[in-house]
Amino acid sequence: MVPVPAAQVGGLYVDPDTPAAQQVADWTAEGRTDDADAVGAIAERAVPLWLAGGDATARVTDYVSRAAAAGAVPLFVAYNIPDRDCGSFSGGGAAGADDYRAWVGSVAAGLGGSDAIVVLEPDAIAHQLTGCADDGGERYGLLAGAVDVFTAAGARVYVDAGNPGFTGDAAATAEALRRAGVERAAGFSVNVANFYTTEESVAYGTAVSDALGGGVRFVVDTSRNGAGRAPEPTDGTPEWCNPPDRLLGTAPTLDSGIPLVDGLLWIKRPGESDGSCRPGEPEAGQWYPDYALDLVTD
Structure with missing residues (x-):
């Protein structure tokens, strides 16, 4: 049985202990109040807890408990598929x-019957389709x-x-x-x-939904799409x-007002690096204060 659509449940949980929240506190203490106020636009919004390996039960249980105490919905990203990110x-x-199956079980043990939202394995299918994961289709079975x-x-x-x-x-x-x-899930995620x-x-999500027979719902990552795609870089x-x-894009909401769209979510945590693609940039998933500030500065 597929759970109820996300729009029928409460608001998303805002974690007070994110790197963005810590950055606001640090810059406030240093007298950088304008920068602190700007990054507050990130710290005050719901972002997911990314789960990328290890026994996840304790972390998930704690997060679910804190969300329940706040009367809010916890959001997770499961990101531990073998050969992740190619x-x-x-x-x-x-x-x-x-x-992987054991790890999935450790995550599920922490969910404890909660009404959590789980975004499952960003890019895993896209990499499979573009030829990276040559595993004879095993990846699909793991996802299912x-x-x-x-x-x-x-x-x-x-x-x-x-x-x-x-x-x-x-x-x-x-x-x-x-x-x-x-078809046994709540839907799919894009962007x-x-x-x-x-x-x-x-438009892309609707085309995919139509190709699935129509009516399949999805969520959109709006965390950093306020200015659209960047031009092709010249530094390689x-x-x-x-x-x-x-x-930043539209703030996270479970009431998008858009047909088929269960939510506009900040799935990527704004201000965290995409990778050390230029000298001095942090590794993927690490807090990157200069980039966070760039996202909130016109």
Whole structure:
């Protein structure tokens, strides 16, 4: 049984202990009040807890408990598929299929029947479709298994479907989502950690939904799409890796007002690096204060 649509539940949990919140406190103490106020636009919004390996039960249990105390919905990203990110800036993941299944179980044990939202494995399907993960289709089975385990634990699961520019083939993406169990999930996610506008992302998501037969719902990552995609860089770095002059997008909401869209979410945590793609830049997922400030400064 697929859980109720996200729009029917309460607001998203805002974690008071994020790096953004700590940065606000640090800059306030240093007298950088304008910068602190600016980054407060990030610290005051709901972002997910990314889970990328290790026994996750205790972390998930704690996060779920804090969200419940606040009367809010916890948001997670499960990001530990074997051969994650095709060995690129966010490379890693579980050592193999058995390790991945055990890890999924450790996450589910912490969910404890909560009404959590879980975004499942950003880019895993897109990489499969573009030829990175040559595993004979094992990845689809792992994703489908995770859908079932997380759904049984009470979560609403959104299987990641990439972005408009990754595969460019809604029909192929839809078939991959079927193999990954999307019909037993709450839906799918688009534009995770990317910069496509909400309009572009909704058009792509709607095309994928139609290719699935229509009516399949999705969520959109709006964390950093306020200025759209960056122009092609001249320094050889990927256009999606810490591009300058981008802006925050629409604030997270479970009431998008857009057909088929369950939520506009900040799935990528704004201000955290996409990778060490230029000298001196932090590794993927690490807090990057200068980039955070760039996102909140016109």
